[in-house]
Amino acid sequence: MKVFKLIFKNALRHKLRTVLTVIGIAIAVMAFALLRTVVTAWYVGVEASAANRLITRQAVSFIFPLPYAYRDQISKIPGVDQVTFANWFQGVYIDKNQFFARMAVDAETMFDMYPEFVVDPAELEAFKRERNACIVGTGLVKQYGFKIGDVINIDGDIYPGTWAFVVRGIYKPRDKTTDPTQMLFHWQYLDERMRQEDASRSGQVGWYIIRINDPAQSAVVSEQVDALFKNSRAETKTETERAFQQGFLAAAGTIIGSMNFMSFVIIGIIMLVVGNTMIMSARERTSEYAVFKTLGFSAGHMVGLILGESMFISVLGGGLGLALAVPFVAGFEAVVPKGWFPVFMIEPITIVLAGSSAILVGILAALFPIQRTLRTSIVDGLRHIG
Amino acid sequence: MDPIIRVHSVSKSYWRDSFEIPVLNNISFDVPGGEFLALMGPSGSGKTTLLNLIAGIDRPDKGSLHVAGTDIATLNESRLAKWRSTHIGFIFQFYNLIPVLTAYENVELPLLLTSLSKQERRRHVETALTVVGLQDRMRHYPKQLSGGQEQRVAIARAITTDPTLLVADEPTGDLDKRSADEILTLLDRLNKEFKKTIVMVTHDPRAAEKAHVVRHLDKGEFSQN
Incomplete structure (x- = not known):
């Protein structure tokens, strides 16, 4: 018999209690993984932002347009490498639950500005040639089965009427932080x-995207852009793409912060659950630990026995939780409305955090029982009635 | 024969709240090797405390305790634990077997602290269980054994490392007469046949009859009773 066998047998001494504890840890780890994944998904746009891109929008609000004529003026500012623009279109595809980003963009420059949208050159050329063509992401292809030549009919809301777009290209996201669910x-x-x-709405764009030569000059260029249109009918606000994305999240910041906080509260709850189990176990075995000490088992052996049992339970629960987290998160993604989270996946850091938390919980939960066992003398331990 | 136990001027008190309760008062005595000593006395006389001191699971307040050639009062916890694993076989009144382990595994426990190979451990365990007559109960768990059988497993656990000294605290106190007789016969055999030095605490005069020497304690001192 080895000590591991003893740890295993001890852990399974109260099978129901151990099983319930393991399930509790597994559920907590799953919840932790889900919350962290939601938080990560919220920030995916920020993570994907490039340091050399600036966003210029209407100073009053993002929802107000800017004149198309600004484009040439911005292009002339020193340090500006390229300028493109986009316009939020929205509309309804099939029904209002089928949400994905639909945007009008400058076909000539958009994909040059965003190399993370990888498009086959032949498809890109076909897209540029045809005025009512569109390019969709692989996420939409997967979700709706779009293929080259398909016609996508959109009922306009911001821009009323029926709109038909022909799929001429499919972009692939360069990395996992790139949204694969846009239609451009x-x-x-x-x-x-x-x-x-509606002539009053022509010649307007939603926002400009500016590529600069030197990211270190982003503040200077931003000031120059905004200064250019100061006191005009449409004053601008220019900021880095990252700041722009963070501005989008600001409104939900409290909720996201709360979710982040809750994910760590869950770790605390696991700790209490495992700690409670270990304290109960150690108390019940006070006289047994005294017997071990009488036989010559040292303080190190006692630490090993208690810590081993705690780690066995917490790592088993953590492993089970992580194994179930993948289908759990996938199931969550399936039930939330499409398009809420364009990129929704468990990050490696979440797995590392959950795994290391389970180990940490195992260690911390064993501390009090270890301290109590070591402090209790053999004579007092042998007298104890569990 | 040189004494295997030398107790010199040992005193021990316990504290209950702010009250000091003297348990042993300036006790001195020797036990030669191969002795079978019974310690008797009324409850609270200090006999179990004296046994615990000899076994190295408690420490005296005053005096010296040489057991198996070592002044155990001066050892730190870690050395004392190591010393116990080598020199002491402890038999408890309530057996104190580990319930999740089989008889074999319980007897094997002290051997895990040695450098013996698995095969050597097996040989030791089988020998010990054969000596106590339980070679056919190796795979049984404590709850599948009678009280007498459990105590015999506990004795096998105590002798499996071939310790210098066996200490037994009321080994028949929880057993019926027949089982108690079996245990006493076994202890007697361990003393006579295997030359084991035994110190036993007991209330039972029949148990004390098996011992070579009976010492009576009363209020922390040896009496002439």
């Missing part, structure tokens, strides 16, 4: 129709 089409297509149907 020609701004000129939108603008031409606005010119015919």
Whole structure:
């Protein structure tokens, strides 16, 4: 018999209690993984932002447009490498639950500005040639089965009417932080129709994206852009892409912060659950530990026995929780409305955090029982009635 | 024969709240090797405390305790634990077997502290269980054994490392007459056949009859009773 066998037998002495504790830890780890994944998904846009890109929007609010004419003026500012623009289109595809980003963009420059959207050159050329063409991400292909040549019909809301777009390209996200669920089409297509149907809305873009030569000059360039349009009808606010993305999250910041906090509260709860189990176990075995000490088992052996049992339970629960977290998170993603979280996956850091938390919990939960066992003399231990 | 136990001017008190309760008062005596000593006395006379001191699971307030050639009062906890594993076989009144371990595994426990191989441990365990007559109960758990059988497993656990000294605290106190007789016969055999030095605490005069020497304690001192 080895000590590991003894630890195993001790851990399974009260099978129901151990099983319930392991399940409790597993559920807590799953909840931790889910909360962390949601928080990570919220911040995925921030993570994907590039240091050399600036966003210029209307100073009053993002929802107000900017004149298309600003483009050339911005291009002339020293340090600006390239300028493109985009316009939020929205609309309804099938029904309002089918949410994904639909944007009018400058076909000539957009994919040059965003190399993280990887498009086959032939498809990109086909897209540029056809005014009502669109490019969709692989996430939409997976979700709706789009293929080249398909027509996507959108009922306009911000821009009323029925809009038909022909899929001419499919972009692949360069990395996992890139949203694969966008649909991008020609701004000129939108603008031409606005010119015919509501001239007051033509010649407007939602925001400008500026690529600068030197990221260290972002503050200087931003000031120059905003200074250029000061006291105009549409003053601008220019900031780094990261700051722009963070601004989007600011409104939900408290909720996200709370979720982040809760994920760590869960770790505390696990600690109490395992700690309670270990304290009960150690108290019941006070006289047994005294017998071990009488036989010549040292303080180190006692630490090993108690810590081993605590670690066995917490690591088993943590492992089970992590194994179940993958389908659990996938199940959660399946039930939330499509498009809420374009990138929703368990990050390696979440796995590391959950795994190391389980180990930490195992260690911390054993501290009090260890201290109590070592402090109790053999004579007092042998007298104890568990 | 040189004494295997030398107790010199040993005193011991316990504290209950702020009250000091003297348990042993300036006790001195020797036990030669191969002796079978019974310690008797009324409850609270200090006999179990004296046994615990001899076994190295408690420490005296005053005096010296040489057991198996070592002044155990001067050892630190870690050395004392190591010393116990080598020199002491402890037999408890309530057996104190580990319930999740089989008879074999219980007897094997003290051997885990040695450098013996698995095969050697097996040989030791089987020998010990054969000596106590339980070679056919190796795979049984304590709850599957009678009280007498449990105590015999406990004795096998105590002798499996071939310790210098066996100490027994009321080894028949929880047993019926027949089982008690079996245990006493076994202890007698360990003393006579295997030359084990035994110190036994007992209330039972029949148990004390098996001992070579009977010492009576009363109020922390040896009496002439």
